[in-house]
Amino acid sequence: MLTKQQLFSLMASAMLATAGSSAIASDTVAQKVTVSDWLAQSSASDWRELDSDNTLYMELPTGRVVIELASEFAPKHISNIKALVREGFYQNIPIVRVQDNYVVQWNEPDDATPKALKQAKRSIAAEFSVKLPANFAFTPLADRDGYAPQTGHVNGFAMAMDPGSNSGWLTHCYGAVGIGRDNDADSGSGASMYVVTGHAPRHLDRNITLVGTVRQGMSLLSTLPRGQGDMGFYTSANQYTVIKDISLAADLPPAQRAALQVLRTDTATFKGVVEAQRNRGGDWYQHPAGFIEVCNVRVPVRETPVN
Amino acid sequence: MLTKQQLFSLMASAMLATAGSSAIASDTVAQKVTVSDWLAQSSASDWRELDSDNTLYMELPTGRVVIELASEFAPKHISNIKALVREGFYQNIPIVRVQDNYVVQWNEPDDATPKALKQAKRSIAAEFSVKLPANFAFTPLADRDGYAPQTGHVNGFAMAMDPGSNSGWLTHCYGAVGIGRDNDADSGSGASMYVVTGHAPRHLDRNITLVGTVRQGMSLLSTLPRGQGDMGFYTSANQYTVIKDISLAADLPPAQRAALQVLRTDTATFKGVVEAQRNRGGDWYQHPAGFIEVCNVRVPVRETPVN
Known part of the structure; x- marks a missing residue:
């Protein structure tokens, strides 16, 4: 060695x-x-431990998917996701879409009665990119990128930035976790979420809010049966994989947390x-x-x- | 409209x-x-029909994967694959490796007695890139690439080229089909093959011979259970998916061929x-x-x- x-x-x-x-x-x-x-x-x-205040456990029938959130890139959405978690919103939410070489997505089915919310909101203003602080420290990649002026990493997350406008955003790499939305840019909230399971769809960058990345358990999502409807939506509810719950690591006793380092x-x-x-x-x-x-x-x- | x-x-x-x-x-x-x-x-x-002289059907228990070969990029390997097909080599060959976000690979298991071959060979000189003819016509992509001086498409296949050396090669995009090899560059033959099922591992370009791309049936490969061994190899033969056979479209009666256009x-x-x-x-x-x-x-x- x-x-x-x-x-x-x-x-x-x-x-x-x-x-x-x-x-x-x-x-x-x-x-x-x-x-x-x-x-x-x-x-x-x-190495550092995953940040328990920003780590989600998505519990599937087949096991746990560990998601780490990058709170500096989407603070409002992440705050709302935590509210949704604590209100039990994600209990029994189905995976409704599995599009090959693209994304897995979960939300209430179109024909379901929307769950009542308490503090959590149904729409949040888009956080497609954020203004970076003047002293923003990240590890730039020397290699040029076609989709952005500069790429690199911060705190274990892949990101891109535009030095001209001093704005930054997470990149749609394999395992990236984002917020589903309708045509209205401000229509997302975390009630619909997705994970990238294919070749990086970088054309989604700055079109939709990313909140973090999967740190463990990707194969539980990437092997799901593909939906046969348009855009990979399932055509029947009996094809859904139902999420048992999504919880925040910090809300669980330490013994129930995943011991992972990045x-x-x-x-x-x-x-x-x-x-x-x-x-x-x-x-x-x-x-x-x-x-x-x-x-x-x-x-x-x-x-x-x-x- | x-x-x-x-x-x-x-x-x-x-x-x-x-x-x-x-x-x-x-x-x-x-x-x-x-x-x-x-x-x-x-x-x-x-549109054009798939070229039946260069289209393979990989028959899995779950259905058919349709592979189109780009014979100008790897003529010797493709000729050998056709020999392997016609000798029945691929009958009951297992998928031995499924690495998440990377590749699916099939070949004889390490502990199996190698099948006897007739005309087909067990090793072929590498075809990592080919000399392009002077009048080579392809559709260049205007967008710059980091891994190659120029990318584009020919005949429905993604490719890269180096105008300086006038050499060309297929690119490791999702669905690309290649030839497994050992450390020796000339140790591949088609007896081991793989399909890219993850984010394009472009660092494999010019390190291994690509022969074509999957035109239909990717999800039959991309949803396979991931191998739990190193590099996604299965650790037990009872985890294998066994290929029934691989046949050449031109060898089948027209009614049994996939009617697909690219x-x-x-x-x-x-x-x-x-x-x-x-x-x-x-x-x-x-x-x-x-x-x-x-x-x-x-x-x-x-x-x-x-x-």
């Missing part, structure tokens, strides 16, 4: 070689370093992981890509180590 | 507006035209479809992306109309 110092040295060589014209040198060096190498040498401080994206280890994904190491790859787009960066998640 | 002439006029306005600085004009125009508008006005000559990608209708996906129309979109990457272009496939 390589030491951290050896890894940094190799990464520096690889980046130099990539920046220069010597593809052969880059190939040779890059083949030595893999994501596993970087994770194997990571330290405890490279790699901090403001660390040197994360930079190494990205470089190892940009130019894949190991014995198999022949042609390092020399490039990575934001939705191909996999942010590592692991079970919290037991001391 | 809009006429073809109205559609072209709208597209021209939208592209002008996009090229200029008037985002508002672009928004206003783009909202009027959708992919459905373009397909509704398409003529019979905009939109010709060298047509004005396809250009319109791409523009409608680049700047989504309809009443829902608020912010046309003004960009599309090659794996977000959906090449339309339809059942052959009955006259």
